[in-house]
Amino acid sequence: MLPDALNIAVLVSQGRHPVSGRARRAHQDACALELALCLPQALATNVRAIHAGDPGQEALRDYLGMGIDGLTVLSQTAEDDALAVLHPYLAEQRPDVLLTGVRAECGEGSGLLPYLLADRLDWPLVTGIAAIERIENGAASLLQALPRGQRRRVRVSLPFVASVESAAAEPRQVAFARARRGRITGLTPATEIDQARTEWTLSAARPRPKRLKVTTARTAADRLRQATAKAQGSTGQIIRDDPQAAAKAIYELLVEEGVLRNTQGTGRV
Amino acid sequence: MSDLNRRDPRLAWILRNRLHPRHGELSGQPTRGPTGLLRKNPRPQWQYGPSGVRRLDRLQRGAAAGVSRLSVNKRHEQPALPVHRVGEPQAYIAVWLQTSGGRLTPHCKDVLGQAQQLAVAREEPTAVLGVLCGELKDPVDGAGIDRLLQVNGEAYDGYQPEAWTTLCTQVDAALQPLCWLLPDSGTSAELGRRLGVNLGERPATGVWKIDADTVLARNGAGNLDISRPRSRVMLLLEECALPCGEFRYEVRPMTLTLTAPTGTRLEDLGPVAVDPAEIPLAEAEFILAAGNGVRDWPQFHRAASVLGASEGASRVAVDDGFMPRNRQVGATGTWVSARVYIAVGISGAVQHLQGISKCEQVIAINRDADCDMVKRANLTAIGDSGDILAALLQLVATRATREVSDAA
Ligand SMILES: Cc1cc2nc3c(=O)[nH]c(=O)nc-3n(C[C@H](O)[C@H](O)[C@H](O)COP(=O)(O)OP(=O)(O)OC[C@H]3O[C@@H](n4cnc5c(N)ncnc54)[C@H](O)[C@@H]3O)c2cc1C
Numbered sequence: 001m002l003p004d005a006l007n008i009a010v011l012v013s014q015g016r017h018p019v020s021g022r023a024r025r026a027h028q029d030a031c032a033l034e035l036a037l038c039l040p041q042a043l044a045t046n047v048r049a050i051h052a053g054d055p056g057q058e059a060l061r062d063y064l065g066m067g068i069d070g071l072t073v074l075s076q077t078a079e080d081d082a083l084a085v086l087h088p089y090l091a092e093q094r095p096d097v098l099l100t101g102v103r104a105e106c107g108e109g110s111g112l113l114p115y116l117l118a119d120r121l122d123w124p125l126v127t128g129i130a131a132i133e134r135i136e137n138g139a140a141s142l143l144q145a146l147p148r149g150q151r152r153r154v155r156v157s158l159p160f161v162a163s164v165e166s167a168a169a170e171p172r173q174v175a176f177a178r179a180r181r182g183r184i185t186g187l188t189p190a191t192e193i194d195q196a197r198t199e200w201t202l203s204a205a206r207p208r209p210k211r212l213k214v215t216t217a218r219t220a221a222d223r224l225r226q227a228t229a230k231a232q233g234s235t236g237q238i239i240r241d242d243p244q245a246a247a248k249a250i251y252e253l254l255v256e257e258g259v260l261r262n263t264q265g266t267g268r269v
Numbered sequence: 270m271s272d273l274n275r276r277d278p279r280l281a282w283i284l285r286n287r288l289h290p291r292h293g294e295l296s297g298q299p300t301r302g303p304t305g306l307l308r309k310n311p312r313p314q315w316q317y318g319p320s321g322v323r324r325l326d327r328l329q330r331g332a333a334a335g336v337s338r339l340s341v342n343k344r345h346e347q348p349a350l351p352v353h354r355v356g357e358p359q360a361y362i363a364v365w366l367q368t369s370g371g372r373l374t375p376h377c378k379d380v381l382g383q384a385q386q387l388a389v390a391r392e393e394p395t396a397v398l399g400v401l402c403g404e405l406k407d408p409v410d411g412a413g414i415d416r417l418l419q420v421n422g423e424a425y426d427g428y429q430p431e432a433w434t435t436l437c438t439q440v441d442a443a444l445q446p447l448c449w450l451l452p453d454s455g456t457s458a459e460l461g462r463r464l465g466v467n468l469g470e471r472p473a474t475g476v477w478k479i480d481a482d483t484v485l486a487r488n489g490a491g492n493l494d495i496s497r498p499r500s501r502v503m504l505l506l507e508e509c510a511l512p513c514g515e516f517r518y519e520v521r522p523m524t525l526t527l528t529a530p531t532g533t534r535l536e537d538l539g540p541v542a543v544d545p546a547e548i549p550l551a552e553a554e555f556i557l558a559a560g561n562g563v564r565d566w567p568q569f570h571r572a573a574s575v576l577g578a579s580e581g582a583s584r585v586a587v588d589d590g591f592m593p594r595n596r597q598v599g600a601t602g603t604w605v606s607a608r609v610y611i612a613v614g615i616s617g618a619v620q621h622l623q624g625i626s627k628c629e630q631v632i633a634i635n636r637d638a639d640c641d642m643v644k645r646a647n648l649t650a651i652g653d654s655g656d657i658l659a660a661l662l663q664l665v666a667t668r669a670t671r672e673v674s675d676a677a
């Protein structure tokens with residue numbers, strides 16, 4: 001291993017297929033691992049996957065099948081707090097980059113773990129990234145995935161925590177033989193039970209009540225009108241037979257809404 | 270036009286004058302058609318009453334009095350809502366105001382509705398405090414904000430989650446709000462989690478129902494409900510409560526002495542240009558859609574690329590082979606959620622209008638001022654689509670060069 005090799009730790013958790021409910025690799029964690037594995041050779045990266053939980057889970061082998069040398073599992077039960085074992089371990093290992101998924105697919109899945117780890121380690125956190133553009137001179141340039149297919153470039157200095165969004169590149173397929181062959185290293189750190197969770201009751205998700213159409217009418221005539229009239233949508237401004245004026249009005253609306261990218265819009269998103 | 274029913278002296282005169290050629294037609298009497306047959310107008314003669322209600326006037330009293338049917342239009346006046354006041358608030362419920370293009374998002378309005386429900390249920394006067402970085406374009410007095418803390422400054426512009434967290438932490442220390450409610454989407458979801466970690470509270474995420482002392486929350490995968498005690502920081506899902514609508518609220522501005530945030534570790538290098546053609550149509554923010562009224566297709570594609578818009582199409586444009594099928598907007602195509610939608614030569618059939626029901630700003634370019642798209646649109650340009658697009662292209666080109674020369 002080169003002395004200046006970049007250490008990348010990827011937190012992986014067990015996933016659950018949204019339809020069949022079968023245990024599998026978690027999609028976002030697999031995206032994070034794929035991101036780490038796809039970093040350029042020149043960086044001499046050293047990728048390690050870490051899981052806190054039961055080392056016997058079959059789904060963890062999926063990550064081995066993606067081509068990593070080994071997986072470190074910090075043994076704990078499902079009731080224990082992953083933060084309590086992951087924080088001391090990572091503080092000792094001190095990777096340069098810590099990648100996680102945005103939200104876990106099992107359990108609470110609050111997506112809080114990366115925030116808590118970043119806070120405890122006192123590292124900056126970048127949420128929901130889609131790509132790592134480059135890492136040089138102790139700083140990284142990341143692409144954050146925004147809604148509507150947009151991307152934002154964020155620069156952050158090493159070491160940092162980043163959570164990876166599903167919009168990142170699709171993870172590679174799992175090679176069965178590698179998955180069988182891979183090594184799972186088990187460690188048994190001191191665990192701590194998650195106290196807050198003992199007060200919760202979990203149940204299968206109830207269908208949420210559909211929102212009814214809200215009628216705020218006070219008189220019967222108003223109610224009838226709301227029920228029957230089609231949305232009148234107060235017709236807006238109309239410009240007739242004047243292409244120049246029309247183009248100007250359209251342009252101004254676009255600028256005001258801030259959707260024209262090559263010009264300065266006042267609107268903020 | 271006034272809402273009053275008006276006497277029309279001319280109509281009254283025609284109704285008195287049996288020799289007038291239009292007497293029979295206007296008085297509702299059967300008239301003789303060209304072949305000599307007696308013809309009766311089968312359509313009921315509606316009248317609008319003083320409150321704007323349509324009434325069938327069987328006695329023809331209105332006609333006899335010569336009341337003009339033309340001057341009567343329906344009244345749209347909104348009764349002024351009562352004002353909800355909180356005099357001296359003893360406690361606050363803080364809500365982070367999530368905006369999109371300077372307007373409160375529907376999700377944020379739901380969260381404000383929930384906040385008002387919590388505030389009203391308390392005995393001592395409790396105010397809903399809205400915390401906002403940036404500008405608001407529209408008035409928000411109906412949204413449910415009692416006090417507004419609006420912070421502007423370079424440190425908060427753009428994507429500054431660390432500065433926003435510092436701001437919220439300072440607000441928390443100064444006012445000690447009972448709880449923080451944030452929409453669980455976009456940057457406010459991130460802010461809520463950061464704030465919770467900063468305040469040492471475990472945020473409740475994905476909350477969709479707040480009961481007396483417990484909350485119901487969805488887990489990350491959406492297959493479990495977690496019933497848990499309330500937390501001081503709660504991230505709420507969409508449709509967690511009804512938005513406010515019964516009152517107007519004060520939106521009284523508040524000021525706090527805040528220390529500017531220092532040393533943010535994330536450097537926002539701004540948005541990255543994404544090829545609009547690669548964004549899925551359902552997610553695109555700005556769509557230029559073509560219909561049967563587009564003649565010059567190269568010009569249309571040029572306009573889309575110059576404006577940086579994703580291309581959409583009506584079914585006719587797709588069926589005629591001008592656009593690929595995956596670009597069709599509407600009931601059998603894609604339901605789009607663009608913030609700005611420009612419909613070029615699209616008449617606005619219901620199947621098409623369904624697909625754009627979620628769009629905020631619709632601009633119609635059409636030759637026909639009576640088509641349904643014009644009724645839906647916020648801005649309409651009547652004229653030939655080719656001319657208007659050409660003018661728009663030219664305008665964008667001149668503005669762009671002027672800005673370059675200004676910058677130089
Ligand atoms: C089951 C079913 C499903 C359907 N699903 C969809 C769907 O998903 N999406 C969809 O779009 N349609 C759908 N349709 C078709 C829909 O009913 C309409 O036929 C279609 O939307 C009309 O397309 P258009 O507005 O482009 O064409 P037209 O109705 O022909 O309108 C053309 C418009 O362009 C204007 N125009 C003409 N020339 C010019 C010019 N030079 N400059 C400016 N304006 C001009 C005209 O005034 C007119 O308003 C569906 C129909 C059915 C039966």
Ligand SMILES: Nc1ncnc2c1ncn2[C@@H]1O[C@H](COP(=O)(O)O)[C@@H](O)[C@H]1O
Pocket residue numbers: 011012013026028029050051052053082099100101102103104105108109110111112113114489
């Ligand atoms: N037990 C665990 N072991 C390792 N990583 C985990 C574990 N739980 C969660 N993570 C990581 O933290 C991310 C967010 O998890 P959560 O906060 O549980 O939603 C997940 O996508 C994983 O990358």
